[in-house]
Amino acid sequence: MSVHLIANCRSAYGVSASNPARAFALAGASSLALLAGYPAAAEDVSVELSEITVTGEGDGYQPGPNLTKRSTAGSRLNVTPLETPASVDVISGEVARDRGQNSLQEAVTQNSAGLSFIGTPGNGGATFAARGFSGNGSVTILYDGTRLYPGNGTVTFPFDTWTADRIEVLRGPASVLYGEGAIGGAINVVPKKPLTDERRNEARIIVGTDQTAGLALGTAGPINEKFSYSLDVAGNRSDGWVDRGNSKNVAISGSLRWAPVDGLAFTFTHDSGFNRPMKYFGTPLRGAGIVEGDWVGKNYNVRDGEIRFEDNITQLKAEWTPTDGVAVKSIFYRITADREYRNAERYRWIPGAGRIDRSSYVAITHEHEQVGNRTDATFDYTLFGLRNQTVVGFDVNHFKFSRLNNAPYNGSSQVDPINVDPGEYFSPDAFSREYRATTKQYSLFADNRLELTDQISVVGGLRYDHPEVEYRGSRPVNDAVPYSKGVFDSVSWRAGVVYEPVKNLAFYAQYSEATDPVNAIISLAPANQRFKLARGKQVEVGIKQQFWEGRAEWTLAAYHIKKTDLLAPDPNDSTITQQVGAQSSRGIEASIGLELGHGWRIDANAAILDARYDDFGEAVEDPATGKSKTVSRKGNTPSAVPERLANLYATWNFAPNWRASGGLQYVGRTFTSASNDFKRPDFTLFNAGLQWKPVDYATLDFRVKNLTDKRYAYAGGDAQWYFGAPRTAELALHLRW
Numbered sequence: 001m002s003v004h005l006i007a008n009c010r011s012a013y014g015v016s017a018s019n020p021a022r023a024f025a026l027a028g029a030s031s032l033a034l035l036a037g038y039p040a041a042a043e044d045v046s047v048e049l050s051e052i053t054v055t056g057e058g059d060g061y062q063p064g065p066n067l068t069k070r071s072t073a074g075s076r077l078n079v080t081p082l083e084t085p086a087s088v089d090v091i092s093g094e095v096a097r098d099r100g101q102n103s104l105q106e107a108v109t110q111n112s113a114g115l116s117f118i119g120t121p122g123n124g125g126a127t128f129a130a131r132g133f134s135g136n137g138s139v140t141i142l143y144d145g146t147r148l149y150p151g152n153g154t155v156t157f158p159f160d161t162w163t164a165d166r167i168e169v170l171r172g173p174a175s176v177l178y179g180e181g182a183i184g185g186a187i188n189v190v191p192k193k194p195l196t197d198e199r200r201n202e203a204r205i206i207v208g209t210d211q212t213a214g215l216a217l218g219t220a221g222p223i224n225e226k227f228s229y230s231l232d233v234a235g236n237r238s239d240g241w242v243d244r245g246n247s248k249n250v251a252i253s254g255s256l257r258w259a260p261v262d263g264l265a266f267t268f269t270h271d272s273g274f275n276r277p278m279k280y281f282g283t284p285l286r287g288a289g290i291v292e293g294d295w296v297g298k299n300y301n302v303r304d305g306e307i308r309f310e311d312n313i314t315q316l317k318a319e320w321t322p323t324d325g326v327a328v329k330s331i332f333y334r335i336t337a338d339r340e341y342r343n344a345e346r347y348r349w350i351p352g353a354g355r356i357d358r359s360s361y362v363a364i365t366h367e368h369e370q371v372g373n374r375t376d377a378t379f380d381y382t383l384f385g386l387r388n389q390t391v392v393g394f395d396v397n398h399f400k401f402s403r404l405n406n407a408p409y410n411g412s413s414q415v416d417p418i419n420v421d422p423g424e425y426f427s428p429d430a431f432s433r434e435y436r437a438t439t440k441q442y443s444l445f446a447d448n449r450l451e452l453t454d455q456i457s458v459v460g461g462l463r464y465d466h467p468e469v470e471y472r473g474s475r476p477v478n479d480a481v482p483y484s485k486g487v488f489d490s491v492s493w494r495a496g497v498v499y500e501p502v503k504n505l506a507f508y509a510q511y512s513e514a515t516d517p518v519n520a521i522i523s524l525a526p527a528n529q530r531f532k533l534a535r536g537k538q539v540e541v542g543i544k545q546q547f548w549e550g551r552a553e554w555t556l557a558a559y560h561i562k563k564t565d566l567l568a569p570d571p572n573d574s575t576i577t578q579q580v581g582a583q584s585s586r587g588i589e590a591s592i593g594l595e596l597g598h599g600w601r602i603d604a605n606a607a608i609l610d611a612r613y614d615d616f617g618e619a620v621e622d623p624a625t626g627k628s629k630t631v632s633r634k635g636n637t638p639s640a641v642p643e644r645l646a647n648l649y650a651t652w653n654f655a656p657n658w659r660a661s662g663g664l665q666y667v668g669r670t671f672t673s674a675s676n677d678f679k680r681p682d683f684t685l686f687n688a689g690l691q692w693k694p695v696d697y698a699t700l701d702f703r704v705k706n707l708t709d710k711r712y713a714y715a716g717g718d719a720q721w722y723f724g725a726p727r728t729a730e731l732a733l734h735l736r737w
Contacts, residue, residue, distance in 0.1 A: 066090050066593075067504065067546045067553050072145060073168030073188055075459065076177065076376060076391045076447045082544060083449070085459050085496025085508035087171040087557050087589065089113070093164035093192070097204075099649065099661070100689060100703040100730070102214070102236070107161050108187060110647055110665050112169045113589040114607030115139075115185070118640050118715045120722055121307050122345070124156035125277055130171055131561055132585025132611030133184035134640045137516060140174060140182035143189050143271065143313055146333050147178050151368045151401040154339060157273040157311035158189045162204070162216045162234035163253035165192045171589070172559060173514035173538050175492035176461040179395070179443055180515045183536040183563055191271060194228035194257040195220045201737050204234075208730030210245075212238040228257045240278045241725045243299040243420070249275040263321040271313045279305040282715075282722040284347040284356055284417075289678045295417050296711060296723050300356055303422040306342040311335070330375040339366040342425055344411070347720055353414065361411025363431050365404040372397035376445075383450065391447040399439040406431045433474040441467035455500050462493045465515075490515040490533050504546040512538050516563065534565040551595040560586040566616060583638060585611035599653030606646040611637055618674050636676045640715070644668030644682070657694065663687040672718050680721060683712035701732040 067082040074084035081088040089112040096107040104126060105117040118134055119125040128139040136150040148155050158164070167189050174182035199221035206214035216234035223229060230253070237248040255269035279301050286292045315333040322328075346360035376393025411426055445463040452458060469486045496510030515533040542557035566581030591605035617630040637643065646666040653659045665685045672678050686707040692700045706727045713721035 067544055071168055072190075073170045073186075074177075075449070075461070076393070076445070077378065077389050077449050077459075079389070079449060082500070082504065082506050082546070083457065083459075083498060085498050085510040085540075085542075087113075087540065087542065087555075087559075089167075089169040089171075089591075091167040091169065093161055093166050096161045096164070096167065097734075098691075098701075099663070100687070100701065100705070100732070102161055102206075104159055104161065104167070104187075104189065107164075107167055108169060110649070110663060111603075111605075112171075113591050113605035113647075114171060114587070114609070114645055115169065116642050116645060116667055116670075116714075120715050121277060121279070121281060121341070121343070122154075124150075124154040124309065124339075126155050126157075126159065127153075128184075128187070129641050130184035131559065131587060132583070132609055132638060132641050133561075133563070134638070137181045138184040140178055140186040141189075142178060142186060144191055144269070144315065145188060146313070146315065146331065146335070146372075146374070148335065149370060149397075149399060151337070151366050152403065154366065156275055156309040156337070156339070157313070158191075158251065158271070159249065159273060159275055160234045160236070160251040162218070163191050163232045163251050163271070165190050171557075172540055173492075173494075173512045173536050173561070175465075175490075175514035175516075175536075176445070176463045176494045176512060179441075179463065179465050180467070180488070180490055180492075180533060183514050183516050183561065191253045191255070191269070192218070192220065192230050192232055194230045194255055194267070196222050196228045196257070196259075200230075203735045204732060206236070206730055206732045208238075209728045210239050210241055212236070212728070212730060226259050228259075230255045240280070241728070242278065242280050242297050244301075244303070244422070245278045245280055245299060247276055247278045249273070249277075265319045267315075267317045267319075269313075269315045269317070273309065273311040275309040275311075277307055277309075279307050279343060280722075281343060281345045282347070282720045284349050284720050285718075286349050288718070289680075291711070291713075291721070292417070293711070297726075298417070298420055299422070300344070300347045300358060300415060300420060301422065302344050302358075302361075302425045304342070304425050305344070306340055308338075308340040310338045312337075325380040327378045328375075329378075330373065332373050333371070335368075335370040337366065337368040339368075340364070344413070344425070349417070349719075350414070354417075355414040356417050357412065357414050359412045360409050361406075361425065362409050363406040363425075367400075367402040367404075369400045370397060387451040389449045391445075393445055395441075395443040395445070397439070397441040399437075399441075401437045401439075402433065403435055404431065404433045407434060435471060435473040437472075438470045439467055441465065457498045458496070459498065459510075460493070460495045463491070465490045465492070488533055506544050507542075508544075509541045510539075512540075514538070532565060534563055536561060536563045538562075548595075552593060554592040555590065557589045558587070559589075560584070562614070581616040582614040583612070583616065584614050585609060585641075587611075599651075599659075601651045602649070604646075604648045607644070609641070609643040609645075611641050611643060613638065613674065616674070620675075631675070633674045633676075636674055637671050639671050639673050639717075642668040642670045642682075657692060659691040661689040661691070667712075667714070672716060672721075678718050680713045680716065683710055685710060685712070685724075697735055697737045699734045699736075701734070702729070703732070704729045 068080050070078050070080055071090050072078055074086040074088040091107055091111045101107040101110060105119060109115050109117045114130055116129045118129055119127045127136055130139050136153050136155050141148050141155045143158055169187050171185040174186035178186055202218045204216040214236040218232040220230035232253045235250045239246050252272045255267055257265060257267045259265040280299055281301055283295050313335050315331055317331045320328045341362055341364045344358040344361050348357045350357050374395045376391050379390045381388055415421055443465045447461045449457055449459045467488050492514050494510060494512035498506050498508045500506045514536040516536055538559055538561040540559040544555040546553045562584040564582045566583055587609035589607045593603045595601050613633045613636050616633045618633050619628050620631050622629045648664040651659055651661045668682045670680045672680060687705050688707050689701060689703040709727040713723050715722040
């Protein structure tokens, strides 16, 4: 297991505003005594310490009990990462915001080992790669434990960390928890919750380069003895670093909790995201891997291009605890997603003409509705004298997905690479409904943890999924079959063991099996419905430890994953698709977090990966004959998968109420296609910050991202790359009262 240590900005015990040194001393002494059991003296006299509560705000990072903090990322049993035989990262939302990581992709890739960002407008800008596998189908996004199913590979929400209480990352196959897919991992964003015994009021104002501005407000607390609430709103806008790169977004998260009697609570939540990202589809290359510096920052899209995402998630959660050993939870939810694209998306350099050819004039509308219920019951009891924890439950979903477009996208034009005249969108193709897809799915799942001894526990999980996909094509664009219906039953399972020879030092091993559709399950066209689900298997072993009186944690994990039944062309006839391919990856992930004293803290993680195609062919055009032929890619590295990743973050409280911080993010070289003919170069980004706390309720942050003004590409194929932002700066004022 690899758990990246992220400490909460607020001390676990708080800091007295009048005497912080004494508060830390009292809280530290009492907590160490309680955690260590504080050995008795020779007289074997036990001493009971009363609880000490100190309130206030900390001015530096404090060690967070991440390995011993309960999490739902790696198990539905709500156990700690130390008790889970899997790789889990728990990223505090407060720490992400304190580090200036305002987006989901920044928080995940800069704090979690082995994840890289490959988001583009076409996939919603929320797409990751992990452990050799990439895309929304392989790295699943969840919100508060509810899975967000992508239509045509597009997931956009959530995107702002202001509304997040924490971000949980599970690396490795997660189908046993969340259903088909997720062979690379899963990311669960847990929003802020109502507070029943304290109040939270906060505001944040951000101004920065490129006319960037942001405003966020948040409040939570009890209304009376039975009602409590939480409400957070964040809005951002920017002119962007590319021409015509304006963007804006709004995120809203609200919840109301009602506890009529002890042991029973109902929580109603509603979350919305309105996102208009930059209408930027990358920069064409002048040749194989050749970047023309003057072209970077140009926007080759049409002037009236459109990218619009609107997402809404409404949930009603009922929690009932009839006894100490029984807990029942049921969540009813409705998710809607409306997306609109209208852009010229593909660019190619024409050497003879000295111009950029623009094609793929795409106009698409997505309409997505997901309604469902997830119910589970947790039992904590004794079995043959051994402690046993069990979760059993079911998940029922109904999806409706509709896609309208103007395929086959025949529009085209040419522009000068420097003096770009964007023009207006134009396509001769009719804009009409392509298809409707309806999916009905039910799932049954169970998790179990049995403590064989005080040092050894066995963890297992089993899940059965039964999705039925009904596809109705309005016009034969991608497939000549106007109607089809497919059923894709699957069983996922895992078994693991955790051995803790001494307190807070654990060794673990796990075997798991997962499934993965050949495309997004809710928009599976007839051409892909005849194929069975791909299968994935993983073996993982690891070590994790919390030590130095809770001031340090480290983890080390090694794994091997193999995915079979990939789609590949017939070697004798490239026009025929077979399901015979295989892909595998193996790697090592490590992380460490240290509270060094004297105001210093360091967090670091790294991942080394070997990913390859074991059996895979690709249809390519033979330049001599102009006909298609199949070329073996066996031994090649899959595209969009960097094999070296690392992060380092350091903070130094060098004076009272002052903190300096610095971060490093390294992403290794990445191949741009299965042929491995070309690759995007590796890059290293440096971030720096200075924080001042002039009064107890205010914090002022100055941050510089990409300090060295590195030009880097994070996504793209052989002819067109997506570049990241150059050096930017921002000033943020955060108020708490």
